[in-house]
Amino acid sequence: MASTLPSRRNFLALAGLTALSVSMTAACGTGGSGGGASADGKVRFEWWNIATTEPGKSLFPQIATAFTTAHPNVAINTTSLENEAFKSKLTATTSSGKLPDVFQTWGGGVLQQQVDAGLVEDLTDLLDWSSELTPVSLQAYQFGGRTYGVPYDIGMVGFWYNKKLFAKAGITTPPATWAEFLDDVRKLKAAGVTPIALAGKEKWPGHYYWAYLAMRVAGLPALEKAATTKDFTGAGFVQAGVHLKELVDLQPFQTAFLGAGYATPGGQAATMGNGKAAMELMGQWGPSVQKDAGADLGADLGFFPFPTVDGGVGRATEVFGGGGGFALRKGAPKEALDFLKFFVLENESKLLASNGYLPVVKGAESQLTDANKKVVAGSLVKATGFQLFLDQAYPPAVGQEVNDSVADLIAGKKTPEQVTASITEAAKSA
Incomplete structure (x- = not known):
């Protein structure tokens, strides 16, 4: 992905991840990596993303501001990093047994290792709105019939x-x-x-x-x-x-x-x-x-x-392709998931209008206006097979x-x- 991609994707080995035996069972709202209620009574959570180029560079902060304006009891501490810098930083913090409350993910093997280490929230029973998302967009974030991430973009190379x-x-x-x-x-x-x-x-x-x-x-x-x-x-x-x-x-x-x-x-x-x-x-x-x-x-x-x-x-x-999504660390504040619902469902039109993303919400492809984006979306609809980025x-x-x-x-x-x-x-x- 550019810094709004996935894309992509020189993944660094998650050193020592499988050997982690860290307990991340804090109750929602207690914040194991900076999230949770603060002295001023606000619920604060960390959000790491890779939106360092347009349109995400401008759009992501706008969405975060809109959410905190509507939810004055919430504060979001945002960290935006270039693709490779993000992966390097996430690898380091993962190896220490910690993850940000909300973090960029492309799913697949990297996310699964984080899940296997007990560091990621199982969202299956919390996503009562997952039926509004296209199955192909959710695929990379699902393991063993459980869902561990929320997509905001999906596409192909x-x-x-x-x-x-x-x-x-x-x-x-x-x-x-x-x-x-x-x-x-x-x-x-x-x-x-x-x-x-x-x-x-x-x-x-x-x-x-x-x-x-x-x-x-x-x-x-x-x-x-x-x-x-x-x-x-x-x-x-x-x-x-x-x-x-x-x-x-x-x-x-x-x-x-x-x-x-x-x-x-x-x-x-x-x-x-x-x-x-x-x-x-x-x-x-x-x-x-x-x-x-x-x-x-x-x-x-x-x-x-x-x-x-x-x-x-x-x-x-x-x-062959994939998209971008976000996952939650184990024990992240419930407001973090509320933010993801707001980001994906209530801002799908803004994401598509920015011409930087493809739809993950069912039926939203009708909103596409760019001819090339329509070609890509159409190819996905007609796809007879899908392979996630190998890395x-x-x-x-x-x-x-x-x-x-x-x-x-x-x-x-x-x-x-x-x-x-x-x-x-x-x-x-x-």
């Missing part, structure tokens, strides 16, 4: 592209297959256009390529099986790396991409937003971060799903290794076979 630069290269239709995609990369280079912007420094954007190729070649069942058997050395996973190397060998990325950040000045989003690259593989938040870090491409911006791979078993209707779906150490190994492949430091071996080793050790 795909290619955002510059129509003007495609036209310059003589490309009239977005590619539908990997072979066509590689041909288009060659056409863009021949036209003097940088084909792809990539934040090589942050690693998580690079893992999108390998993950999608694994889905397209080996298929979703293979990813599910690998998660269970802890073996990613199958031919389909190796082939995913081979196809990614085909792309890397074309040198499609911007100059100095290995040192580029995502939302930083001159980074991936700015390179794309300023029209200096033709494509970026990114989630639903992509356009808003492009605008915040660079410029608004407006009508020149288009979207197409990740191509299929000839001979692969995966289909174009199987999507979230798997345990933290495994997700970290996916990011690191794929980054090494892109940098020319690992072979496709070495990537799968390293991920397998991490999975067996997790």
Whole structure:
């Protein structure tokens, strides 16, 4: 995610998390990490989020202020951190057995480890409004039939592209297959256009390529099986790396991409937003971060799903992605959950109007006005399969290794076979 994403997602290993034996059974309102009633009689709780870029940078404080205005007995202490800084800080505080009252989460393996350590509130019996949310948006926050998080955004990763630069290269239709995609990369280079912007420094954007190729070649069942058997050395996973190397060998990325950040000045989003690259593989938040870090491409911006791979078993209707949500620490004040209900249900229209998020409330997709957002939402509605970001779906150490190994492949430091071996080793050790 940008700092409003999820997105994304170079997860640091939650050191020592599974060994924690911390009791977090304080009654609601007592506040184990800064939350609870204070000397002035107000209920105070901590809220950690990653809204450091627009639209969340402005919108999130507005929503918090609206809530405290309507509930003068509540005070919210907000901490907004850039994506990687947030994950590093949360890892440290988790390892100490503490979590903020309300904290950003993308669900999956990271949240599950926090749940297994007894640090997260089970919301199942408290969310009497969960039926108003779409099932796919809740999926990443549910384990064993229980719910541990509240989503505010959901979407998928795909290619955002510059129509003007495609036209310059003589490309009239977005590619539908990997072979066509590689041909288009060659056409863009021949036209003097940088084909792809990539934040090589942050690693998580690079893992999108390998993950999608694994889905397209080996298929979703293979990813599910690998998660269970802890073996990613199958031919389909190796082939995913081979196809990614085909792309890397074309040198499609911007100059100095290995040192580029995502939302930083001159980074991936700015390179794309300023029209200096033709494509970026990114989630639903992509356009808003492009605008915040660079410029608004407006009508020149288009979207197409990740191509299929000839001979692969995966289909174009199987999507890869995720969204953003919030979880509560065990024993957080009940007002914290009231805030999440207010944030999601009563402010869904504002979230969608900001053009930075996709709907999690049933029926809210009708409020979308942006053409590209409609395409993404429509793809989700028609999806025949869904895979959460691998660096979230798997345990933290495994997700970290996916990011690191794929980054090494892109940098020319690992072979496709070495990537799968390293991920397998991490999975067996997790």
